[in-house]
Amino acid sequence: MKRALTSGATPVLQVEELTVVLAGRVVLDKVSFALTRGSVTGLIGPNGAGKTTLLRAILGFERPRSGAVRHLGIAKRATARIGYVPQKVAFDPDLPLRARDLVGLGLDGSHLGFALPSRRRRTLIEAALEAVGASGFADKRVGRLSGGEQQRVLIAHAVIRHPELLLLDEPLANLDLRSEREIVDLVAGLARERKIAALVSTHDVNPLLGAMDNVIYLARGRAASGGVDEVITTEVLSSLYGRHVDVLRVHGRFVVSAASGDLLVDASTTSQAEPREQ
Amino acid sequence: MSALFHALFARGLFSNPAVHTAAIVGALAAISASVAGVFTVMRGQSFAGHALGDLGAAGGSAAALLGISPLVGFVGIGAVAAVAMSTLGSHGRRDRDVATGVVLGAGLGVTGLLLYLDTTHSSTTGAAVSVMFGSMFAVAPSTLPAVVAATGFLALCLGALYRPLLLSSVMSELAAVQGVRVALVEASFLGVLVVAVALSALTVGAVLATALLIGPAATAIRLARSPGTAILVAAAIGVGSTWMAIILAYDSYYWSASHSGWPVSFFVVSLIFVAYLVAELLSSVGSRLATHRDPSVSRTLS
Numbered sequence: 001m002k003r004a005l006t007s008g009a010t011p012v013l014q015v016e017e018l019t020v021v022l023a024g025r026v027v028l029d030k031v032s033f034a035l036t037r038g039s040v041t042g043l044i045g046p047n048g049a050g051k052t053t054l055l056r057a058i059l060g061f062e063r064p065r066s067g068a069v070r071h072l073g074i075a076k077r078a079t080a081r082i083g084y085v086p087q088k089v090a091f092d093p094d095l096p097l098r099a100r101d102l103v104g105l106g107l108d109g110s111h112l113g114f115a116l117p118s119r120r121r122r123t124l125i126e127a128a129l130e131a132v133g134a135s136g137f138a139d140k141r142v143g144r145l146s147g148g149e150q151q152r153v154l155i156a157h158a159v160i161r162h163p164e165l166l167l168l169d170e171p172l173a174n175l176d177l178r179s180e181r182e183i184v185d186l187v188a189g190l191a192r193e194r195k196i197a198a199l200v201s202t203h204d205v206n207p208l209l210g211a212m213d214n215v216i217y218l219a220r221g222r223a224a225s226g227g228v229d230e231v232i233t234t235e236v237l238s239s240l241y242g243r244h245v246d247v248l249r250v251h252g253r254f255v256v257s258a259a260s261g262d263l264l265v266d267a268s269t270t271s272q273a274e275p276r277e278q
Numbered sequence: 279m280s281a282l283f284h285a286l287f288a289r290g291l292f293s294n295p296a297v298h299t300a301a302i303v304g305a306l307a308a309i310s311a312s313v314a315g316v317f318t319v320m321r322g323q324s325f326a327g328h329a330l331g332d333l334g335a336a337g338g339s340a341a342a343l344l345g346i347s348p349l350v351g352f353v354g355i356g357a358v359a360a361v362a363m364s365t366l367g368s369h370g371r372r373d374r375d376v377a378t379g380v381v382l383g384a385g386l387g388v389t390g391l392l393l394y395l396d397t398t399h400s401s402t403t404g405a406a407v408s409v410m411f412g413s414m415f416a417v418a419p420s421t422l423p424a425v426v427a428a429t430g431f432l433a434l435c436l437g438a439l440y441r442p443l444l445l446s447s448v449m450s451e452l453a454a455v456q457g458v459r460v461a462l463v464e465a466s467f468l469g470v471l472v473v474a475v476a477l478s479a480l481t482v483g484a485v486l487a488t489a490l491l492i493g494p495a496a497t498a499i500r501l502a503r504s505p506g507t508a509i510l511v512a513a514a515i516g517v518g519s520t521w522m523a524i525i526l527a528y529d530s531y532y533w534s535a536s537h538s539g540w541p542v543s544f545f546v547v548s549l550i551f552v553a554y555l556v557a558e559l560l561s562s563v564g565s566r567l568a569t570h571r572d573p574s575v576s577r578t579l580s
Binding site: 084102108112113114141157 | 498505
């Protein structure tokens with residue numbers, strides 16, 4: 001099922017002609033796209049393409065030079081409506097914080113005072129842990145969980161307040177193939193069930209194939225967006241990179257290669273996975 | 279039984295007014311320092327805490343020269359140092375450490391001068407020693423109201439900031455996304471840290487203040503899995519070590535024929551260190567036991 005980026009009701013997120021300049025360098029150059037409810041969008045691009053800057057601009061941490069970021073048509077950021085999973089967090093193994101404590105902070109971490117123990121609060125936390133399959137390690141310290149388990153807990157932290165927009169910054173970094181698959185399925189499931197617009201950044205398009213509805217490809221600060229087959233093509237990517245690149249599809253997986261021979265999308269970690277069905 | 283009681287609690291322990299003051303001031307300072315210490319350790323600000331303690335010596339020795347309460351000196355110099363450290367080191371953790379180190383160096387130079395003046399002009403070697411290493415039995419009862427007020431201030435601040443502070447200590451980016459004003463929370467915590475270190479310096483001395491700040495907190499973090507438990511355990515270790523140290527220091531007066539008692543600070547710091555070693559042992563034994571018990575681990579091993 002393929003959705004046009006702008007179809008349906010008011011988009012959850014609308015980015016219009018967004019230009020961000022950092023230290024004199026144009027990091028994002030007139031980037032435009034929209035995200036709709038219940039969809040998964042991959043934010044793909046090589047390191048340094050501006051993926052994190054784009055996410056930070058959506059969160060309101062970077063001031064655009066021009067253009068706008070609209071949440072449900074409003075130019076102001078509404079914190080309760082955005083769930084955010086940051087790039088690889090290094091938790092100290094001794095940090096006295098159980099998985100359930102971190103999820104609880106997602107619920108009311110910005111409030112003053114202590115969280116009074118209540119049945120309602122506990123039920124909400126248990127439900128969020130259950131939704132990401134983290135009930136089994138809810139009482140372990142977050143710093144002692146595996147990378148995949150930490151991602152699940154961070155996702156529970158992000159979705160406990162039922163946001164309309166979920167941003168994930170490189171959630172698949174440093175995960176093994178199985179955890180990678182599990183996290184992708186989890187995010188796709190949450191997006192569809194809860195009508196969340198999920199934006200997942202990753203440098204490799206392949207882990208998201210089959211789970212994502214749309215793709216935004218970033219290179220040199222410029223973006224192309226649309227369906228996977230419309231964007232991941234020799235023509236579109238060559239135009240983005242400003243030089244000829246070949247897009248090959250091998251056993252259902254993409255390999256993007258420049259004329260000089262360097263792989264622009266690292267396919268080395270994905271050789272054993274079977275092709276995914278749409 | 280009675281013999282043991284008298285061996286531990288020497289004659290006059292419970293009727294001595296200096297012991298009373300030490301027990302109350304010591305407990306309040308230990309609670310303040312240990313609880314603030316848990317956040318300090320979680321935030322990776324141990325070095326800042328240590329520097330604030332060392333710099334307190336400048337404030338303490340200035341207070342001795344001027345004849346005012348040492349607590350005023352500790353808090354005053356701490357506030358100046360905290361502002362200097364956060365103004366200079368606002369670009370990440372490494373920058374923060376460098377700025378802390380630079381301010382610490384400059385402050386210790388001033389301390390050297392003030393301590394020199396203390397010992398030469400007013401010929402009070404005792405003042406220098408008690409500023410740096412504390413003398414709990416010499417804490418003036420008149421400082422008690424200020425100590426109670428400072429502890430109340432800390433309890434109020436940490437109670438109000440608890441969740442935003444915890445979240446920004448775990449990860450400031452997550453806190454900012456949830457609408458926490460991270461810079462404000464960080465500045466407030468630095469204020470809390472200044473007061474906690476000042477209370478700690480008042481009891482165990484400026485140089486040993488870190489031990490009371492970091493020791494019980496580090497021990498609690500080894501033992502406790504949740505932040506609330508860590509705070510309670512840290513406070514218990516802090517107060518326990520302080521009270522036990524007061525008893526031992528009082529006893530030590532009778533240990534030698536010359537009746538030269540040992541300082542309380544020595545016992546506080548030693549007991550905190552012992553508690554840390556025990557916790558280290560317990561947590562390594564505990565994790566080994568957990569590995570044996572956890573069926574999922576043995577399954578993957580077989």
